[in-house]
Amino acid sequence: RKEVEQDPGPFNVPEGATVAFNCTYSNSASQSFFWYRQDCRKEPKLLMSVYSSGNEDGRFTAQLNRASQYISLLIRDSKLSDSATYLCVVNKAGFQKLVFGTGTRLLVSP
Amino acid sequence: DTAVSQTPKYLVTQMGNDKSIKCEQNLGHDTMYWYKQDSKKFLKIMFSYNNKELIINETVPNRFSPKSPDKAHLNLHINSLELGDSAVYFCASSQDPNTEAFFGQGTRLTVV
Numbered sequence: 001r002k003e004v005e006q007d008p009g010p011f012n013v014p015e016g017a018t019v020a021f022n023c024t025y026s027n028s029a030s031q032s033f034f035w036y037r038q039d040c041r042k043e044p045k046l047l048m049s050v051y052s053s054g055n056e057d058g059r060f061t062a063q064l065n066r067a068s069q070y071i072s073l074l075i076r077d078s079k080l081s082d083s084a085t086y087l088c089v090v091n092k093a094g095f096q097k098l099v100f101g102t103g104t105r106l107l108v109s110p
Numbered sequence: 111d112t113a114v115s116q117t118p119k120y121l122v123t124q125m126g127n128d129k130s131i132k133c134e135q136n137l138g139h140d141t142m143y144w145y146k147q148d149s150k151k152f153l154k155i156m157f158s159y160n161n162k163e164l165i166i167n168e169t170v171p172n173r174f175s176p177k178s179p180d181k182a183h184l185n186l187h188i189n190s191l192e193l194g195d196s197a198v199y200f201c202a203s204s205q206d207p208n209t210e211a212f213f214g215q216g217t218r219l220t221v222v
Binding site: 031032034042043044045046049085087089091095096097098099100102103 | 145150151152153154155158160165166200204207208209210211212213214215216
């Protein structure tokens, strides 16, 4: 099983749609979870941290399910500018490093 | 004002050459990293330094040698470049190894 697994997509959605991505992780002792966004030919940028209680930032909502070992990202009212690759990131407990998923590509069309 | 800066942005070189990439962060972070992103876009950690000490070396060929002269800098030297080294190399930093990392703009290395 991969340490961090994501559906590569692409997810093709129209503007205004709601889209959700899931990510599963293998290490039950992981404590830190993040979503990053990477635009084409750019560096990954932190989108949001994921907390146990879930958190929301504008149109973006992140959830953590420890029992099933997955995190999710919900994007409401998609904008063209949301088109990017979304990377799920989890710390590898005991190894002092972050592990990146392969990313889920989102394409928002007019 | 760039938080994590790396140079050069582009590097085109011939096989067998030696090259260096420099990285600096002004965030006051203790941990710095080198990541490699290959043509399949998979982002993989290569090295991690915490307070100038190497804490992770992910089975990277010893042609790759990181050097951290101080907490704010982590450079990457590559000897005898090979075609397969062509990739985008990202420097990053974080407060500690389990917190969010901030990335430089990347160095696109092409070996011909």
